[in-house]
Amino acid sequence: MPTFKTLKGFKDLLPEESFIWESLASTARETFDLYGFSMIQTPILEPSDLFTQSIGTTTDIIEKEMYTFKDRDKSKISLRPEGTASVVRAYLEHPTLSQQPYTKLYYIGPMFRHERPQAGRLRQFHQIGAESIGEINPNRDIEMLALLVHLFEQWNIAGLTLEINSLGCPVCRPPYRQQLVDFLTQAIHALCEDCVRRLQTNPLRILDCKKEGCRAHIGKAPASRDFLCLECDIHFKAVEEGLHRLNIPYVVNRHLVRGIDYYTKTAFELTTTALGAQNAVAAGGRYDSLIQTLGGPQVHAIGFAIGLERVAKLINPETIQPNPLMLFMAPLGERAHMLLFPMLYAFRRNKVKSELGDRNMNLKRQLKQADHFKARYVLIIGDDELGSGYAVLRNMVTREQQKIPLVTLVESTIAKIVQKADRPE
RNA sequence: GUGAGUGUAGCUCAAUCGGCAGAGCACUGGACUGUGGCUCCAGGGGUUGAGGGUUCAAUCCCCUUCACUCACCCCA
Structure with a gap:
C-alpha cells in the first residue's frame, strides 16, 4: 500500500482520461466562440458569504457540503461549490464586464462539494458553465439552449433528453408554493419521511421524489406551470416557440425543480439513462434576481453548467486518440x-x-x-x-x-x- | 449523515465441504544472433486490505477496523 493516496472523492486524471478531457474542452472552446462567449477564469477560493447569499442558506450545498475554512485573518473562505456566483461576483467587480450592453462568459474548472462519492459524483468535480447576462428576452433562453444542444452534438453524444420547465418569479412563485404546501399537507400521511421534512425545507423538491407512495400523490399535485403570472407565461411560451422553430427536441417536465434557490422562470436539464442514479449531465436556468441579491443592479441573466465527469463517461474513448508516434x-x-x-x-x-x-x-x-x-x-x-x-x-x-x-x-x-x-x- | 456490496499478482478475475494460493492479460527471456503484431515454451512476481478470534488447519467461518463501489439523501 502506498503511503499517500488521493483524498476520498478526489481523483487523479491519468493521461488517457486527461486527453479526452482536453479534447472535450477544446471542442467546447470552439463552440462557445461561435456563440460569442468569452472565457473567464475566477479563483476557486471565495468569501464564504458569496455562496451562502446566492445559493440559499437552507440548501444542502450550503448547509453541509461546502468546504469552508478560516483564513489566517479569521475571515471565512470557501472552495467554490458552483460557478455562477463567482462569475456574477466578477461581473459586478469589473466595470469592463458590467458596462457592456450584454455579457456572455464561459468557464471550465473544478468545483468542490463534500458529499459521499457515488457513480458520477465526486467531491472535486469539474464543470463547463456559461452565463448570459443582461436581458430578460426569451431569445436569450433559446440561445442558451441551442448552444447547449449544439455542444453535445459537437461531442457526438446522442440519446439525451432536454427537459424544461418554468419555476415562476417572485410574483407568482410564492402563491404557487403555498398551493403546493396546502395540497401536500392534506396528503402528509402518505408522504415518506424525507418528503415530510422537505415540506418545511424545500416543498418543490417533493415533486422529484422517487418513492412510489409519494409519486402517486405527486401526479395530482399543482404544477408551477399552471400558476405562472402573465409575464412568466408569455416568456415560457416564447421559449417553447423558439425551440420549435429551431427544431430542438424537448419535453416539458412540469415537476422539474432546481436545487439552488436563485433560479427563476426557465429551468432545464439535459438527462441521460446511461449514468446510473446521477442522470443529469447538464442543468441550468434563468436567475433574474441573483445579481441584485449580490448587491448589483437589476440585471437579468441565464446560465447552465455541464458536469464534465458525466460527459466524459458518455464518450467512447476509441473515438478520441492522441496522435500516433510518427x-x-x-x-x-x-x-x-x-x-x-x-x-x-x-x-x-x-x-x-x-x-x-x-x-x-x-x-x-x-x-x-x-x-x-x-x-x-x-x-x-x-x-x-x-x-x-x-x-x-x-x-x-x-x-x-x-x-x-x-x-x-x-x-x-x-x-x-x-x-x-x-x-x- | 443512512443502507448494502466488494477487497486475492501491475490489470481482470478463479480457488469445490475449511485442506499445498491459481489462470488470462501485461512484463522479461528463449524458439528466431539485424526485422514488430501471430504462435509455442520458460521465468519473475503475493503479508489473500489490516488486526484479532474459532480450528490440527482459514482466501473461505466469527468480531473489529480501513479502503473502494453502488444506492438513499443531494446534485452537474
Whole structure:
C-alpha cells in the first residue's frame, strides 16, 4: 500500500482520461466562440458569504457540503461549490464586464462539494458553465439552449433528453408554493419521511421524489406551470416557440425543480439513462434576481453548467486518440546512437513526433517498442548502414523498407514520411 | 449523515465441504544472433486490505477496523 493516496472523492486524471478531457474542452472552446462567449477564469477560493447569499442558506450545498475554512485573518473562505456566483461576483467587480450592453462568459474548472462519492459524483468535480447576462428576452433562453444542444452534438453524444420547465418569479412563485404546501399537507400521511421534512425545507423538491407512495400523490399535485403570472407565461411560451422553430427536441417536465434557490422562470436539464442514479449531465436556468441579491443592479441573466465527469463517461474513448508516434529510431550499437541522438531533436524541431530507442536492445525488441508507441515509421541504423551510408526506413503498416542517405537523413526522412502521412486515409 | 456490496499478482478475475494460493492479460527471456503484431515454451512476481478470534488447519467461518463501489439523501 502506498503511503499517500488521493483524498476520498478526489481523483487523479491519468493521461488517457486527461486527453479526452482536453479534447472535450477544446471542442467546447470552439463552440462557445461561435456563440460569442468569452472565457473567464475566477479563483476557486471565495468569501464564504458569496455562496451562502446566492445559493440559499437552507440548501444542502450550503448547509453541509461546502468546504469552508478560516483564513489566517479569521475571515471565512470557501472552495467554490458552483460557478455562477463567482462569475456574477466578477461581473459586478469589473466595470469592463458590467458596462457592456450584454455579457456572455464561459468557464471550465473544478468545483468542490463534500458529499459521499457515488457513480458520477465526486467531491472535486469539474464543470463547463456559461452565463448570459443582461436581458430578460426569451431569445436569450433559446440561445442558451441551442448552444447547449449544439455542444453535445459537437461531442457526438446522442440519446439525451432536454427537459424544461418554468419555476415562476417572485410574483407568482410564492402563491404557487403555498398551493403546493396546502395540497401536500392534506396528503402528509402518505408522504415518506424525507418528503415530510422537505415540506418545511424545500416543498418543490417533493415533486422529484422517487418513492412510489409519494409519486402517486405527486401526479395530482399543482404544477408551477399552471400558476405562472402573465409575464412568466408569455416568456415560457416564447421559449417553447423558439425551440420549435429551431427544431430542438424537448419535453416539458412540469415537476422539474432546481436545487439552488436563485433560479427563476426557465429551468432545464439535459438527462441521460446511461449514468446510473446521477442522470443529469447538464442543468441550468434563468436567475433574474441573483445579481441584485449580490448587491448589483437589476440585471437579468441565464446560465447552465455541464458536469464534465458525466460527459466524459458518455464518450467512447476509441473515438478520441492522441496522435500516433510518427517516427521511432532504432540504433543498433553505440556508433548508431551517437549519430541519431542529435537527430531526435532535429526531427522534433521539424514537428515530427519521434522517439529514440535503446542502443543496447536488439532490433526485435526495438521494433516491439515501436509497436507499443504505435509508430508509423521506424528508422534503423546499425553497422551495415553506417558502412553503406544508407539508413533503412521501415513503414510499420505496409512493411515496406527504403534506403535513406545518411548525409541528408533528416530532410530525406521528412520528405518520405510527411508526404505519405498527409494523404487522406 | 443512512443502507448494502466488494477487497486475492501491475490489470481482470478463479480457488469445490475449511485442506499445498491459481489462470488470462501485461512484463522479461528463449524458439528466431539485424526485422514488430501471430504462435509455442520458460521465468519473475503475493503479508489473500489490516488486526484479532474459532480450528490440527482459514482466501473461505466469527468480531473489529480501513479502503473502494453502488444506492438513499443531494446534485452537474
